[in-house]
Amino acid sequence: MTIQRSSKSPGDEPGPSPLAGGAAPEADPVGLSQGQIVRKRFFDNTAAIISLVIFALVLILSFSSLGFAGIPGWWKYNHTEFLPVVNGGAPTFSNIFSWGDHPFGQDAIGRDYFAMTMRGAQNSIIIMFLIGAISGIVGVVIGACAGYFRGMTEAVLMRFTDIIIIIPLIVLAAVLGRNVGASLGEGVRVYFLGIFLGLIAWTGMARLVRGEFLSLREREFVDAAKIAGASNRRIIFKHILPNAVGVIIVNTTLLMAAAILLETGLSYIGFGVQAPDVSLGLNISQNEQAFQTRPWLFWFPGLFIVLICLTINFIGDGLRDAFDPRQKKFNARKAGTAT
Numbered sequence: 001m002t003i004q005r006s007s008k009s010p011g012d013e014p015g016p017s018p019l020a021g022g023a024a025p026e027a028d029p030v031g032l033s034q035g036q037i038v039r040k041r042f043f044d045n046t047a048a049i050i051s052l053v054i055f056a057l058v059l060i061l062s063f064s065s066l067g068f069a070g071i072p073g074w075w076k077y078n079h080t081e082f083l084p085v086v087n088g089g090a091p092t093f094s095n096i097f098s099w100g101d102h103p104f105g106q107d108a109i110g111r112d113y114f115a116m117t118m119r120g121a122q123n124s125i126i127i128m129f130l131i132g133a134i135s136g137i138v139g140v141v142i143g144a145c146a147g148y149f150r151g152m153t154e155a156v157l158m159r160f161t162d163i164i165i166i167i168p169l170i171v172l173a174a175v176l177g178r179n180v181g182a183s184l185g186e187g188v189r190v191y192f193l194g195i196f197l198g199l200i201a202w203t204g205m206a207r208l209v210r211g212e213f214l215s216l217r218e219r220e221f222v223d224a225a226k227i228a229g230a231s232n233r234r235i236i237f238k239h240i241l242p243n244a245v246g247v248i249i250v251n252t253t254l255l256m257a258a259a260i261l262l263e264t265g266l267s268y269i270g271f272g273v274q275a276p277d278v279s280l281g282l283n284i285s286q287n288e289q290a291f292q293t294r295p296w297l298f299w300f301p302g303l304f305i306v307l308i309c310l311t312i313n314f315i316g317d318g319l320r321d322a323f324d325p326r327q328k329k330f331n332a333r334k335a336g337t338a339t
Contacts, residue, residue, distance in 0.1 A: 038246075041322035048318020051311035058307055062121035065114075077112035079119040079278055085110045091296050104300045107287060117300045120280040123273055124263055124308065127194040131259035134198025136252045139205025144236055146206070147213025158210070165203045173197060173266055190273060197262065201255065208251055212244040246323025253316030257309045264305055280305050 032040070042048060067073030077083065085106055086092075091113075092100025104113040146157040176196060216222065217240065225235050266272030267281030275282070280301040287297035 038322045042318050045318040045321060047314045048321075051314035051318075054307060055311040055315065058121065058304065058311075059125065062118045062125065062304075065118045066122065068122065075115060075118070077115045079111065079115045080276055081111065081115070083110045083112060089113075089294060105294070105296050107297060108290065113283075113297065113300065116278050116283055117280070117304060120278045120283050120301060121304050121308070123190045123277065123279045124260055124281075124305075126190055127197070127263045127279075128256045128259045128308070128312075130191065130194030131198040131201055131262075132252050132256035134195060135202035135205055135255060136248065138199065139202035140209050140241075140248055142202070143206040143209025144213055144241065147210040148217055148232070148236055148240065154210075157206075161203050161206050164200055167200065169197075169200060169262075170266065170271075172200065173271065189277065190279075193263070193266075193272060197259065201259070201262075205248070205251055205255065208247060209244060212247055213240060216240045216243055246319070250316050250320040250323065253312055253319060257312040257316070260305065260309050260312070 063073075065073045065075040066078060083106065085108075086102060089102075089106035089108070089110075091103055091105040093103035094100070102112050102114065104117055106113055107116070142157050142161065146154040146161075173193075173196065213236075221239060222235060225239050230239070263272055263279060264281030264284075267279045268285040270285065273279035273282050275286070278286075283301040284298055287294070290297050
């Protein structure tokens with residue numbers, strides 16, 4: 001009699017799932033490109049999407065109401081027009097369908113505060129984007145060169161970065177803003193302030209990118225590119241930089257949020273945007289003595305500062321989670337079912 005032996009060993013028998021309750025680990029969708037996966041993760045982040053919508057509404061409202069770059073806006077007043085003070089300058093806004101003549105009220109000399117707030121938001125957003133773009137580009141170039149080439153190149157670039165770091169940013173911005181910025185025109189001064197702050201706010205980005213490049217330059221794909229004869233420029237911009245773009249984008253958004261607070265602080269102490277132009281910080285500074293009698297002069301600029309900073313930070317958090325493959329959502333319902 002022939003005894004049939006099983007071809008399966010005891011170790012081949014199906015065992016229990018490594019996760020209690022048989023729940024499978026969350027995986028990325030199969031067949032999607034890296035860009036599609038990042039986009040899907042970002043749009044799955046509710047807080048980031050809500051913040052993106054709110055920031056877009058603030059952007060549209062501020063730039064469309066007063067106009068920009070020669071394009072007229074739909075609001076009937078501007079930020080320099082003196083008008084008779086109505087109802088003690090109190091806001092006329094009652095609901096979304098009834099704005100009145102001065103929805104945010106008027107200041108002590110009759111200027112429409114809605115126009116002033118929108119102009120301040122315009123200037124603050126312009127400065128924010130200039131600082132983010134310029135400091136991002138300078139920081140990425142210096143950090144990438146220092147992290148990839150090492151040696152004397154790294155030593156020179158990092159010592160230059162250390163020198164920029166020890167310069168007191170607020171003091172230098174205050175001196176140049178008062179002496180150089182005051183001689184410029186109303187519109188040019190805002191761009192000068194944004195460009196100047198961007199040229200000295202890149203140090204954190206440079207150190208972060210250098211650290212990423214020090215890690216990525218030791219990977220196998222870089223060795224393969226070198227063996228294939230790729231130039232240093234191609235390796236930096238075509239191979240290493242795309243793998244560090246997540247960290248760069250996230251840090252840029254956080255830098256932009258900090259730029260709003262920096263510009264607000266400089267304008268508050270009188271060294272940022274100068275009158276007759278306005279910014280959100282300058283609006284608060286000019287009406288400091290009226291806090292007890294006319295608090296709305298603080299509510300609206302402060303509200304826009306908070307909205308812009310919070311939305312940019314939440315967008316940055318969403319981008320961080322989207323670009324980091326190790327970030328997984330914690331589903332409390334699935335965890336409870338598994339236990």
